[in-house]
Amino acid sequence: MLLKPARMSRERIIISKEHRQPVITALHDLGVMQIEQLPENVAEMLNKSDDLDYRQISDYDQKFRSLESMLYKYEPKDKYSMEDTAELIKKADSVTITERVAQITREMASAEAELKELRDTMNLLKRMPHTRHDLAIFGTDKIASFLVEGRDLQKFNSEAHKEIKECVILKGEYSTIASISRDSEKEFGNYVRSMKLSVEAIPKMSGPVSANEKLIESKISESESKYEALKSELTNISEIHYPLVSAIREQLDLEMEKLDVVSKFGFGINVIAIEGWVPEEDLHRLRSALKRITNDGFIMEKIHTKELPPTKLSNPVTTRLFEFFIRFYSLPKSDEFDPTLIFAVVFPIFFGFMIGDVGYGAVMLLGSIWLLHRIRHPPKKSHIPKPISKFVNTIISNNGLTVLAKSIMPGAVIAIFLGVIFNEYFGFQLPYTAIFNVETGLPTLLLVSGWIGVAMVSFGFVLGFLNNLAIGHKKHAVGRIGWLMAAWGIVIFGLAVLHKQPLWFPNYSVVLAYFLLIGGIIMFLVTEGFESLMELPSLISHILSYTRLIGILLASVILAQVIDFIFMHSLTHSIPLAILGIVILIVGQLFNIAIALFEPGIQGARLIYVEFFSKFFSGNGREFRPFASRRQRTVSTVKDEQLIQR
Known part of the structure; x- marks a missing residue:
């Protein structure tokens, strides 16, 4: 459903013990179920006898982790398939290089010390x-x-x-x-x-x-000859055995994960009970896999519970990168709206609007493209000083830089488009009449920003009403309507004051404003308590806060024009002053670009987080964490068409 996390279903699976291993492996490779602890009333019906050999798998896992760390790494050409634990142990026992590799490693360490x-x-x-x-x-x-x-x-x-x-x-x-x-x-x-x-x-x-x-x-x-001979031998061993050793280690790690999750299962004499959350869209996939593995010898039933499901965000690919900003604020609960799509639409508009310059927008667009290319294709030798790159990496990872670059790009395109309308090119004007002038049209822009604030705040209250109504919180839903009425009462009254209209009859719009304001206050006082009245001034400030869109735009335009003015006048004087003017132009524009990058980004996100989210969004959701991990060197037991993107 649009603007909602994926619908979840709590399912209980009962299988025969003979199908335990393939079923657990299939659950892992499908990656669609967050396995939960069985309820006490169900667990009491089972004796929890588990005959899985934990110690054997653990010993093998430690052994192959140690062996892999001693070998040189080689990328495997093919992936290995291990159908069950017996085949895994058989392949692990076929690796007979452990003692020799350990001896070589010790002798190399001794040679290095010598x-x-x-x-x-x-x-x-x-x-x-x-x-x-x-x-x-x-x-x-x-x-x-x-x-x-x-x-x-x-x-x-x-x-x-x-x-x-x-x-x-x-x-x-x-x-x-x-x-x-x-x-x-x-x-x-x-x-x-x-x-x-x-x-x-x-x-x-x-x-x-x-x-x-x-x-x-x-x-x-x-000693060098001895060391090189040992290194050569270890290289040959690694080239031959590393792919298999790393594949066995990966499969052993997966088996350890399975053993960890088994503690949540219920074991009867002949059956195993598994319970957890599954996205409804994946139920058919899960049933099909279980049917194939158990020859239709399983029971899978929906468990009706009042427990709030974990949250799995489900957004279109084009807007999925903006989930980063929602998670940064707070993960939505599974029963409330997921605002990712709204953020993906509104944030670039706010960002581009506050820049409103073709030159600045083009620099940010090209800079984002360059950054993405550099992250995907890092140069062998970087010209960026190491302290700077190290400082940046301590603040944000390459994945975070990728998300930021991609999120800036649509806003930069909007900034270029609006820059053409405003006729702003690094603060210079080209020889054509602007469709809309920022300075002369300031009253109109302030009015537009005010209506944007009204629309965003109103939309937030509407979402709050719909969300509370959907989850059965009718009292809170009425409170959201009360706040919506109060907001529009304030807006209508404020417009009457600005236009110097009568504040009583025969101005029926003002009378309507009084009705909305008083009726809204009564509604949210009844539903939310007297202390909610303290929030009424913040309602006004939230609407007016959107005028910062114009303030930041105007500051950027005026600063650019001041820099350009100094530069142009320096050209009419001496050569030293002209050189100084060029320096001021370059440094000043770079400074303004930096401000135009950070200030619209911070303020644009703030307008959404504070003034908009506070009307409907509570967050603090529990993330959906399916029983799964990525395979790199081993083959999944589930067909590719059954795998889920994760």
Whole structure:
């Protein structure tokens, strides 16, 4: 139904235990049922005996998760099919590479650690002061030596022997070797920390520096060869086995999900009871799958309950992206209106109206197209500074940027269309007469914005009336009519004051306004209580709030014209002033574009969220979460034509 979430039905399914595995798999792959805990009165009739082997599946799942993490990733060419748990376990047992992969991983980690240690030692030798001494003298049972570096090295060289007992120093141009008694290590450490020097312990070695460098180079070469051989072997194993391992891991994850949801089932001696919410449009699909799997040996019945169903939004593809804004505000309950379609129509109009400039609209349209292309086809090397891109990604994901870009595009098109009518091109006017001038037509625009406010507020009250009436809240429905009458009473009275008309007979419209206002106040006082009278001033402010559409439009137009005025007059003076004028034009227009992007977006959404939604929308709905997950490496057990978009 238009403007309503998908209609839901609570269903109970009873199947034979022999069909348990294929039915659970089909429910998962169909993804149409949010499985709920069985009611106590039903659960008490069943003994809940469940003979599923949780431990076996869990052990296999952990094993293959670990194995997959050790292998290099390769995209599978084909998907794997595993009909049941027995076939899954059989394929899992056929994978015999676990021990060898674990051994290779350990040996690679050991080789990496050894390489790091050797390279660190080589780096230390190259930074040491030149010495021909046998390196054995720098590390004995009684002597420890350290390579010292830092800004205050000269001060250290001149004072260390005074501060540290028995400290022997070998000075170099950029570093110093300090040899101390092992009993003085703590004292030495405190001293160099106080001077903020860099200290590195010299390991025990023997022989001259050149001999040690050759030895370490040889060991590095040997370790690198060993590491590369291990990596090559792991690459070959991964290329052959990763697709199957990842498919088994995915299927094991799915089996674990199934085991988790089984806790909500009811188990009898020979039967299983499953209960949950299903969209009515998917009931036929579910029945067909169950009939095929069980050979028509199942019971499926509708459960009548007063519990509010979960919410599944059901909108046309063209407006589905605007669900993001509704969810951002609040998910509607399943028994109230889904305002996504209204938002999808109204928001772009408000956004484009508040911009009203061909140039700004074109920049936003082209910018949105560029952003979408960049997200779908990211460049190998970005020219955008990393801090900026990282900051943007911390605020909003690529999916959020995609939604924002797509939502801006229709508003940008409307801005271009209205810009042609207003003859506004970055604040400049082309040589044709505007169909409508923003500045001279300001009174008319204010009147239009006022009527937009009346229409939106009235429409909100009408939706509130219809929604309350549909769910049986007749008292609240009457209250919405009372507010609608009061709103129109205020509007008619306000128009009479603006046009300086008589405020009593023979002006029958004003008399009607009094009747509507007083009658409306009585109706919502009776239905909603005396405290609701406090909301009457907000009703007036909500209607007048829509004049901000004109305020933002006018501010953008005037700011653009001021920037253009400064630029044009700078051209008639000196070259430096002309250059300054060009800078002001570019920076000023970019600033105005930024304002035109954010301010209409924020204010347009606010006018819908606050002034419109408050008349009928309560939100706080419970999202429909079907028992399902996406398969990437395994084949679904349900035919493609039976799958639901999710």
